Amino acid sequence: MKLGIYCPDWLLAWHNTDHKVMKMFSRMSEFSTMETSFVAARSYTMTFNINKIANRFFPVKTSIERHGLRKQGGNVDIIYHYGSPVNPNKFYNTVNNLPVFVTTGFMTDHFVNSLFGRTVNRQNEADALAKTLDQADRIHFHTLGGLRRFIQYRPEFKEKAINIPFFLPDLQINNSSAIEVYQAPAGVEILFVGSDGERKGLVELINALDILGKAYLQSYGVKVTIVSKKKPAPSCGFDLSWFKYLPHNQILKLMQRAPIFVLVPKMESYGLVLVEAMCNRCSIIADNDETRQEILDDTGLLITPGSSTLLAEKLRILIENRALREDLGNRAQMRASALFTPEIVAKQYSASFQSVIKNEI
Structure with a gap:
């Protein structure tokens, strides 16, 4: 099966998360019999980048993107598009009636309302999204919650909607980390x-450490490591380790030795870092938004974001209860192994692509 990925093959904003996801997706061939290739014309990549820059400094109502396929684009079995097409008619006309699989999303009410600072009409949002998806053969959501929210407003899409998690080719289950951590003599x-x-909940974490106090944290041998742009400073005088940035492999090493991972954001679309923490058998404290509930289920401690008092209570529980840390970490890793490993996810995508090609929707 030949999969054609229709998206820019490079971005000036190289750190863009969506583009990183697409680069990872192109590695699907490492875990399946699929052949993947980027099939959008180079003119599309160039004008896409120009359009991004233009809209950043001089917002325009129309897009200057020039759609087109490379020569090999017409020889694929199915087209994959990440994100709802900005110019759906141009896109669908460009792919020459090839089967189309589109990844989209429909965020939680909490996320959308936090993003815009007001209550959003979700019906209008769903209607606008539907106009970009009605010509797709399959529409895909990374979460079951996102699928259900969209279908609630546009039930006619139910038959061709599917949910499959993010494909993370470098994700590995670390079976040694927990043994090393939990056999540590102290701390x-x-x-x-x-x-x-600020958005990810660091302020609340620092305040929670202040609530627990320096004497308490030192009595349990607590060490705190922060990887974030701004350096935090607990008012209680507790010393912590701070890194403005670390390479991904070093972050994974930190996860391997940290039995507690904290991410209680005010606003978060998904939380891929939580999946990595699960693989490393961390006991996790996260927010209780629907998406984190779907990722973690009952394998983490979920709280309302914005409350340092609640976070301090959960930290105290985990600091003092090694057995609970082990139990949560073990179950989180088992859940990650069953749902998120690249081998499992690749099989799900492959099966869905095949069903589209065979018109089995």
């Missing part, structure tokens, strides 16, 4: 990873 390490600390 508990807490890890926070989030570039935008």
